[in-house]
Amino acid sequence: MDTITRRRFLTASGVVAAGAIAAGATRLNWSDLLSAAHRDPLRPDAGVLVVVTLYGGNDGLNTVVPAADHAYQDARPHLAYQPQEVLDLGEGLGLNPGMKGLKRLWDAKQLAVVRGVGYPQPDHSHFRSMAIWQTASPGSAQTTGWLGRWLDATGDDPLRAVSVEPVLPPLLAGERAAGGSLPAGGLQLPKGQLGVAFAGLGSPQPGEGTLQARAAKSLADLQNAAHVLGGATGGKASAAKAGQQRTRGALAAQLDLVAGLVEAGVPTRAYSVSLGGFDTHADERGTQERLLTELDGALAGFVDRMGRGDRGRQVVVLVYSEFGRRVRANASQGTDHGTAGPVFLLGQGVRGGFYGEQPSLTDLGGGDLKETTDFRDVYATVLEGVLGTEAGKILGDHRGRIDGVLNA
Amino acid sequence: MVIIVGVPTLDERAAVRRLLDRFGFGPRPGELDAAAARGFDATLAALLDPGAPATDAGARATPPPDLGDEPYRPGTATQDQAARQRTQAALRDQERRLTVWWLDRMVAADAPLAERLTWFWHGHFATSVQKVRSVRLMLKQNQTMRRLGGGDFTSLARAMIADPAMLIWLDGQQNTAGAANENLAREFMELFTLGIGHYTETDVREAARALTGWRVDRQAMTASPVPRRHDGGTKTVLGVTGNLDANSLVDLLLNRPESARFVAGRIWYRLVSADPPPAGTLDRLVAGYGAGRDIRGLLRAVAAEPAFREPATALVKQPVEWAVGLMRALRVRPAELPEQAGNQLLAGLRGLGQVPFQPPSVGGWPGGAAWLTTSAGLARLHLAQLLVQHGDVTAVASAPPAGRIDAARALLGVDAFGQRTTEALRRVTGDPRQLLAVAACAPEYVVSG
Numbered sequence: 001m002d003t004i005t006r007r008r009f010l011t012a013s014g015v016v017a018a019g020a021i022a023a024g025a026t027r028l029n030w031s032d033l034l035s036a037a038h039r040d041p042l043r044p045d046a047g048v049l050v051v052v053t054l055y056g057g058n059d060g061l062n063t064v065v066p067a068a069d070h071a072y073q074d075a076r077p078h079l080a081y082q083p084q085e086v087l088d089l090g091e092g093l094g095l096n097p098g099m100k101g102l103k104r105l106w107d108a109k110q111l112a113v114v115r116g117v118g119y120p121q122p123d124h125s126h127f128r129s130m131a132i133w134q135t136a137s138p139g140s141a142q143t144t145g146w147l148g149r150w151l152d153a154t155g156d157d158p159l160r161a162v163s164v165e166p167v168l169p170p171l172l173a174g175e176r177a178a179g180g181s182l183p184a185g186g187l188q189l190p191k192g193q194l195g196v197a198f199a200g201l202g203s204p205q206p207g208e209g210t211l212q213a214r215a216a217k218s219l220a221d222l223q224n225a226a227h228v229l230g231g232a233t234g235g236k237a238s239a240a241k242a243g244q245q246r247t248r249g250a251l252a253a254q255l256d257l258v259a260g261l262v263e264a265g266v267p268t269r270a271y272s273v274s275l276g277g278f279d280t281h282a283d284e285r286g287t288q289e290r291l292l293t294e295l296d297g298a299l300a301g302f303v304d305r306m307g308r309g310d311r312g313r314q315v316v317v318l319v320y321s322e323f324g325r326r327v328r329a330n331a332s333q334g335t336d337h338g339t340a341g342p343v344f345l346l347g348q349g350v351r352g353g354f355y356g357e358q359p360s361l362t363d364l365g366g367g368d369l370k371e372t373t374d375f376r377d378v379y380a381t382v383l384e385g386v387l388g389t390e391a392g393k394i395l396g397d398h399r400g401r402i403d404g405v406l407n408a
Numbered sequence: 409m410v411i412i413v414g415v416p417t418l419d420e421r422a423a424v425r426r427l428l429d430r431f432g433f434g435p436r437p438g439e440l441d442a443a444a445a446r447g448f449d450a451t452l453a454a455l456l457d458p459g460a461p462a463t464d465a466g467a468r469a470t471p472p473p474d475l476g477d478e479p480y481r482p483g484t485a486t487q488d489q490a491a492r493q494r495t496q497a498a499l500r501d502q503e504r505r506l507t508v509w510w511l512d513r514m515v516a517a518d519a520p521l522a523e524r525l526t527w528f529w530h531g532h533f534a535t536s537v538q539k540v541r542s543v544r545l546m547l548k549q550n551q552t553m554r555r556l557g558g559g560d561f562t563s564l565a566r567a568m569i570a571d572p573a574m575l576i577w578l579d580g581q582q583n584t585a586g587a588a589n590e591n592l593a594r595e596f597m598e599l600f601t602l603g604i605g606h607y608t609e610t611d612v613r614e615a616a617r618a619l620t621g622w623r624v625d626r627q628a629m630t631a632s633p634v635p636r637r638h639d640g641g642t643k644t645v646l647g648v649t650g651n652l653d654a655n656s657l658v659d660l661l662l663n664r665p666e667s668a669r670f671v672a673g674r675i676w677y678r679l680v681s682a683d684p685p686p687a688g689t690l691d692r693l694v695a696g697y698g699a700g701r702d703i704r705g706l707l708r709a710v711a712a713e714p715a716f717r718e719p720a721t722a723l724v725k726q727p728v729e730w731a732v733g734l735m736r737a738l739r740v741r742p743a744e745l746p747e748q749a750g751n752q753l754l755a756g757l758r759g760l761g762q763v764p765f766q767p768p769s770v771g772g773w774p775g776g777a778a779w780l781t782t783s784a785g786l787a788r789l790h791l792a793q794l795l796v797q798h799g800d801v802t803a804v805a806s807a808p809p810a811g812r813i814d815a816a817r818a819l820l821g822v823d824a825f826g827q828r829t830t831e832a833l834r835r836v837t838g839d840p841r842q843l844l845a846v847a848a849c850a851p852e853y854v855v856s857g
Contacts, residue, residue, distance in 0.1 A: 124612070125594075125604050127771070168778065190789065193835045197846045198789055200832025208826060208851070211722045214780050215851035216828070222785040276768070281591045282579045331587025332579055337594075366609070 041265030044310040047349070047386035048262055050255070050271045050302075051147070052319040053134075053169065054295070056278030057126060059288055060324035060341025061369075063099075064113055068092045071361035076329035079285055089113070091354060098293035101300025102344070109352035110303060111344060112405045114378055116359040118340030118371030122323065126279070126337070130322040134171035136379055136395055146379055146394055147270050148174030153393040161270040162261070164254040169272050179272065180221065189223065199223050251275040252298040259305050262312055269387055278321060282332035295319075303346050312348075316386045316406070318378065319344040326367055340371035343378050345405060349386070355402050374400050381405060417717040422823045422857070423448050427711065429856040430679045430723065431455045432520030434733030435821045437803060452711050456704050458558065460519035467522070470513045470743070472547055473505045478626055480541050502543035507764050508750055510550065512743035514732045525557040525703065526550065527728065528678050530764065533568050533600060534772035535577045537765045545573040546765050548629050561671055561701035562662055569596060569654045572624040572631040578770065580622050585639035588616040595770050601661045603670040607646060614643040618652035662701065668694045675706055680713075681721045682776030689713055723856045724779050727760035731791060734848050737820050738799025749798055756791030760784055785849065792845040805840040812837045816847040825852055 042048070066072045067083040069092060086094025087103040093113075095103050105111040119138035123129045135142035144152070147161050152174040154160075161172050161179030172179030190198055202220030204213060254273040261268060275295055280287050299317060306312030324341030340359055356373035363370065377400035380391035385406035391398065418426060421444045428435045428443060432455065435443070443451040454460065461467060479498035514523045530553060537546045549571050556564040568574055569592070575581055578592035593616035597607050607615075621638030624631045633653070643652045648660045661667060672693035676685045685693065696702075696709025715721050725733065731753070735742065742753060757763050761784070762773055807815040813833045817825050825833065829850045836842040847853060 124609055125598060127598070128604055168781070189786065193838075194842050194846065197832045197835035197842070198849065200835065201829060201846065201850055203828045203832075205826040205828035205851075209720060209722050209855070209857070211724055211777060211780070211855045212851040212857070214777050215724070215854045218780040219785045219849070219851075281589055282582050330582070330589050331584060332582030332589050334579075334582075334589075336590050 042262070042267045042269075042311055044314070046267075046269065046311075046314060047388060048269055048271070048311070048315045049382055049386045050258055050273065050315060050317045051171065052251070052295075052299070052317060053130075053171075053272065053274040054278050054291075054319065054321035055126075055130070055274060055276040056280075056321070057129075057323045057325060057337055058278040058291075058321035058341060059280060059284060059335055059338075060321075061327065062284070062288055062325075063096050063292060064089070064115070064342045065094050065096060066092055066358065066361065067094055069361055072327075075327045075361065076335070078333050079329045079335070089354070091358070093354075093358065096289060096292045098289045099296040101296045102346075105300060105303060105346060106352060110307075110348060110350055111346050111352050112350050112402075113354050114343040114345065114373055114402055114405070115354060115356040116340045116369065116372030117320070117343040117356065117375050117378060118323070118369075118373075119375055120371070122339040122368065122371070124323070124337040126322060129337075131170070133320060133322050133375060134169065136376055144175050145169070145171035145173050147172050147272070148178055149394045150174075150270070150383065150387065150389060151177040151179065154387075154389055160268050161272070162268045163272040164257050165272065165274055169274065172270075172272055179270070251294060252301060255298050255302040259302060259312070262306065262315060263309055265311065280325070280334050281330065281336060282334040284325075284329075284334040299344075299346060303348075307348050314349060314386075315347050316349050316382060317344070317346040318382055319346070320375070320378075324369060327361060327364060327369060328367060339365075339368040340373075341369075343373075343375070345378070345382075345402075349407050351405055351407055355405055373402070374398070376400065377402050415714070416719055417714075418719060418823075420444065420448060423717050424451050425821055425823060426716070426856065427451055427455065428520075428821065429725075429733070431707065431711075432517075432524055433514055433729060434736055436736045436739070437800075437819060440818075440821050452708070455519070455521045456707060457519070458704065461522040461554075461558075464517060464519040464522070466516040466518040467513060470509070470516045472551065473509045475502050475505065475544050475547060478542060478544055481626070482541075499541065499543060503537055503765065504750075504754065506537075506543050506547055506550075507754060508742050510764050511728075511732060511735075511753070512741055514728075515735045515741060521707075522554055522558060524679075526554045527764075528675070529553040529557045529564065531678065531726075531767065531772040532674060533571075533574065534767035534770050535571075535573050535765075536767050536769075540573045540576045542573065542576070542626055543765075544629060545576070545624075545626065549573040550765075558703050561697075561703060562658070564703075565601060565658045565662060566655055568600065569619070569658055570622065570631050572626070572629060575622050575624050575631050580619060581624055583616055583620050583622070584637040585617075585620050588613065588620065588639075590616040592616070593619050596657075597661060599771060601658075601667050601670065602664060603666060603673075606664065606666040606670075611645050614645045615652075615657055617641070617643045618645065618657040619654055622654070668697050668701070671701075672697055672706055675703075675710065677775060679707075679723070680710060680716060681723055685713075685715070689715060719857060724776055725854060725856055726773060726775070726779065727757055727762040727784075727788075728764060730788070730848075730854060731757060731760075731795070734792065734795055734820070735799075738795055738801070738844070740795050740799045745798055749794060752794050753791070756787060756794060759787035760791065780854075788854070789845065789849050792848040793841075795848075796841040796845045799841075799844070801840045801844055804844060809837045812840060812843055813847075816840075816844050819844070820847060820853050822847075822850075822852050823857055825850065 065081050065086045067081050067086045073080045085097050088094045089106060102111055132138045134145050136146035151161050163169055163172055163179055189195055202216055202223055258271045277291055306315045320343045321341060323337060323339055325335030325338040330336055359369040359372055376395050376398045380395055380398055381402045383389050383391045383394055424444045425440055479495045517523045540546060552567050556567055578595055579589045580592045583589040590612050594612045598604050617639040621634045622631055623634050640651060669690055672690060693706055693709045697706040767773055803819045804812050804815045813830060829852055833843060833847060836846055
């Protein structure tokens with residue numbers, strides 16, 4: 001059941017999609033990317049940000065679980081985890097039983113849990129709330145994503161933000177520049193005259209309409225992406241790899257590709273990956289636990305692999321969802337759309353532990369958690385601490401930061 | 409027809425070609441010539457003729473499949489693993505038959521508007537078999553959309569809010585008096601009738617109360633209200649107070665002025681352009697839709713817009729539209745493909761990100777340039793290669809090599825190939841099938857000009 005995905009957001013947001021995706025027709029050039037990896041490879045000390053979007057609204061209270069809290073048990077009797085079921089993190093909180101890999105990273109001080117993250121006057125629409133998270137603009141509608149604006153602000157090199165998803169998420173769409181979209185999986189281009197003809201379709205054609213030019217551009221990108229991927233993931237193993245990826249889940253496949261690109265020294269600084277299906281209105285426990293287990297396996301494997309190389313040790317992973325769920329379960333043993341939830345930061349450069357206050361389960365706003373940490377605090381922190389860009393250029397005069405969560 | 413001086417417009421033949429693309433799935437061999445000879449107005453009138461589906465020989469020759477019994481019975485958790493696997497296999501088999509049938513119907517239809525509208529409504533009231541787990545109910549919903557999709561929106565919306573597959577899809581059965589589940593109420597307002605921003609959270613909660621109490625009988629393929637599960641109290645939605653139920657909720661939502669503009673905007677988005685219509689255009693579309701909420705009236709207004717004849721009003725074909733258009737041109741019938749090729753067709757569509765009856769979410773599929781990703785280019789070529797292997801390429805093969813590029817252009821119903829594409833296609837004029845496969849991937853074909 002993949003009820004909510006990025007596609008749903010892209011289609012229906014209206015807030016972002018049209019403008020930002022049109023702006024997505026930029027000059028992302030894979031030849032430049034490849035030659036840049038040769039000429040000017042990713043500096044071993046350059047921070048790399050990997051943003052993991054959980055589409056559908058992940059139930060934060062059953063992810064970082066206040067199992068010992070009576071208010072939690074009372075609000076969702078059939079849905080609550082018992083204290084002995086969760087993986088204890090201290091302070092009365094425990095991870096969902098499916099998240100054993102993250103528990104290990106927590107013990108190794110590589111997982112930071114930022115609690116109660118949200119924004120004022122929360123919106124319960126998937127699309128509007130996801131638009132707010134992706135544009136970092138809770139007050140007014142924005143047509144650009146926060147990492148898109150980062151590309152705009154750091155200007156001269158639009159090759160540095162890449163989505164490893166089939167569809168470009170709005171968070172990577174800026175005013176002038178937009179990230180590239182790269183599929184997770186092998187690319188075997190045709191050979192011979194067919195290959196030459198197919199490649200020829202990628203050339204620009206004077207006087208062509210915007211969409212046709214965009215179609216041609218995507219074919220040119222494909223040619224160049226095939227070269228990059230051939231180098232990064234090892235061409236001949238790709239079929240076996242694709243089979244392996246299917247069984248291991250889509251998020252793991254996306255993160256595998258990111259790992260390959262980082263290890264190959266491709267100078268991309270920000271990656272977007274995603275996992276959908278978190279819209280658990282009914283029969284939530286099994287569904288969410290399965291998804292969190294998939295998330296856990298993918299994240300733990302990725303962080304472990306990245307810890308083995310110099311470039312990888314600079315990678316910081318940010319995990320968020322557009323909202324949590326209502327505190328009280330509904331009658332379908334699920335939960336309806338809620339508000340604030342936990343955000344995860346992972347990696348060698350992260351100082352593990354809790355940040356932000358746990359929202360009260362008794363002092364609610366309309367049955368929902370009140371946010372204790374503004375999501376832009378997290379963005380500002382990674383913009384400055386991972387990407388080395390002054391946050392004001394992207395987020396305006398937002399002052400908050402998550403102090404101490406990143407190693408200096 | 410208003411002609412605005414200074415804005416380039418399509419010539420008559422290209423305008424007719426656009427009609428066949430946008431109100432159908434593109435021309436079969438000979439259809440564009442015949443339609444161009446009749447002219448734009450006559451072609452439009454034929455497409456919009458409400459009597460056309462009844463006399464559509466292609467549709468009559470492709471009746472829906474008899475799916476047999478319902479394999480899945482929820483609540484039978486005591487089944488052993490072998491039984492569960494048999495159920496799953498039976499569902500998968502039904503799913504494949506239903507999907508191949510619909511693709512086949514799209515290719516075979518002589519009066520393609522009915523299928524184009526059914527396809528539109530499937531993306532609008534997007535419901536996925538993956539959660540519904542009843543292929544029979546998906547077919548029933550599909551037939552409802554076909555029967556009502558070209559009439560008045562009121563009837564269609566009333567049918568959808570009580571549609572068995574929809575109720576399962578959006579947890580409508582779990583929505584009962586005193587224990588609301590808001591999913592159906594919210595999406596009905598946000599995605600189906602009003603658009604975001606035109607209601608409050610309180611409206612969502614109250615609307616959910618109006619929708620309480622529905623039960624689905626999977627075997628009988630019916631949905632019915634159960635009085636003791638329905639919240640019979642007074643509700644207030646968007647300022648209207650009363651003992652609201654499903655039908656009165658639909659009526660009050662459709663009475664909102666935002667609703668007509670929302671529906672007209674969605675039709676424009678899928679059939680005309682991903683760029684929103686200008687305000688004046690939207691007003692005229694809403695006037696065509698009218699108090700009767702007439703979908704055909706709306707389409708007539710769409711076709712009368714000056715922008716409908718402007719070259720810039722291009723539309724990226726969704727993968728199913730692209731594949732069905734190509735199959736119509738090549739006379740490939742999905743139902744007649746060998747089993748392995750049929751599976752490859754479905755796998756190809758999956759690779760492109762769009763399989764009928766499996767939208768990614770209730771928001772439906774993306775549109776516009778979101779389809780033009782790096783990965784899609786290769787998936788498209790592979791699928792085109794499959795289809796040309798099984799297609800009729802005589803029109804190209806019988807032309808002398810120097811005329812083959814133009815023969816491919818005419819067969820695909822493309823107005824003109826530019827220099828870039830022409831030069832690329834010259835590499836493969838020696839092989840008519842390769843020529844058509846590459847031509848089908850040309851930007852001039854992937855995007856409906």
